[in-house]
Amino acid sequence: MRLIAFLIIFLIAAMAVSIAFGETALTAAQYHQAFTVPGSAPGEILWSLRAPRAVAAALVGAALGLAGGVMQGLLRNPLAEPGVLGISAMSALGAAIAIAAGLAVSPGAIEIAALGGALGAGVLVVFLAARLREPPSLILFGVALSSLGGALTALVFNLSPSPIATAEVLSWLMGSVANRSWSDGLVALIPIAPGVALSAWSARGLTMLSLGEDTAALSGLPMARLRIAAVAGAALLTGAAVAMAGVIGFVGLAAPHLTRGAVSDDPARTLTPSAIVGAILLVGADLAARIIPTPEELKLGVVTALFGAPLFALIAWRASRSWRG
């Protein structure tokens, strides 16, 4: 509990910093005005631009961190991440089709298409998870589904008559929470809330799976349902994250690893801190994307990959000592 309280305080601080700083530097008087007159120009910057953006980053990061924790627990694999079962790739495909079809002008169309892709893949993966109990077979199907999603997305590029649509899809895929409104955050909660509930319910099954499928099957827990809840929960969370912010790597992989040591490796107890750490990571990455001075604002997926990959290599190096044992 102390760990979670500490992480929540850290997250609030990160969000406060993210709201306070940005491309436009404000003076002390302007900060004062933003708090006293929310409708003023500085108020608009803080409360209508930066705050919903920070909330969006936190939501997406939390969804990815939680989904990553669930996937690593379910598959008993430290390399698992939210996209491992192909959900991200199929979600991205949904978005790519919507953009190439010229639907980007209709509000919410890309998000709905991305979520649709994730749910379609989710149904397929749930169906497989109910039949394939051993993690390696499930992972192999995930790799196949990921490759298929990637190939079909490439096909969309290939057949797209306009290079502008291709550029738009690529840019969308690199991930961003720019220009998110408060209502975007509320809409994202529709898939995130059941995703969180399913993940939380599956948690005790994840710990039991540490002992292998046979022991879990004889544990008395409703493993068949818990496994499906885990896959469905992770699919909803991943789909919501991709729909809101595009494909963002490393957060879902790194967040469980950053927290596991503090909860003596228990997959169930990793979930909550992993979600909060995911939120912190993404709020930080979004802040970095905004304040690093570049001609074009950096894309969120680019930042998480650039900073995340070396960081993750470091974590993996340290953790490998225990895996080798």
Added chain:
Amino acid sequence: MTAALELDGVSVDIAGRRVVDGVSLTVAAGEVVGVVGANGCGKTTAIRGALGLIRLQTGEARLAGRPVSGLGEADRARLAGYLPQERRVGWNLPAWRVAALGAPHLPPAKARAIAMDALAEVDMTDLAERGVFDMSGGERARVLLARLLATGAPLLIADEPAAGLDPDAQLLVADLLRARAARGGAVLVTLHDLTLAARSCDRLVVMTKGGVVATGTPRQTLSREILREAFRLDGGLIETQAGLVVAAHRQ
């Protein structure tokens, strides 16, 4: 009285090959039944079939008289605890948390108390907080046995619980399982050490090529003929002050 476990003409096919062929056996409350046989004779598959973990081609498996195929997950766990041969643990959980997974339905404090008792039984109290990756294979095996004991199920099925253990720990495992039987539990165990099997089991089921070749007391089943047929060994049982010993050499 209904037996804790009954296998009635059970056959199992894996990848089109008959791995278990018409196996029948019973385990009653208060007895330790050992399944012995050479590698690949179908012991583990028969056990997995008995627990409903694998589909049966023929026959029926019953736990406390009820067909296992019709039991829900909770009922099945209430009737039988299972220690698989595979000892891989996915994460570096502390020993007491692994043992506490034997009682997942209990409140955490109660499950922890049961886990600590079970760890004391396997002589692992000192290592209760240690992660299972930071242990030797034998220590981890004892922690997993503690989880089995923590289930408190009336039937305990242990697949190779003594493999890889030092001599003292092997005898400890045998004593613990015997103690469960003495308190009214039913125990089914597979063992490769025939001397350990002869000393610790009330009855033995000898398997070869998926079928049962002999069932009975150790004296009845570990005869010269059966040792030759099931294990391709020349030898027999010797009575010593410390108990029965199986002495044999390869044919």
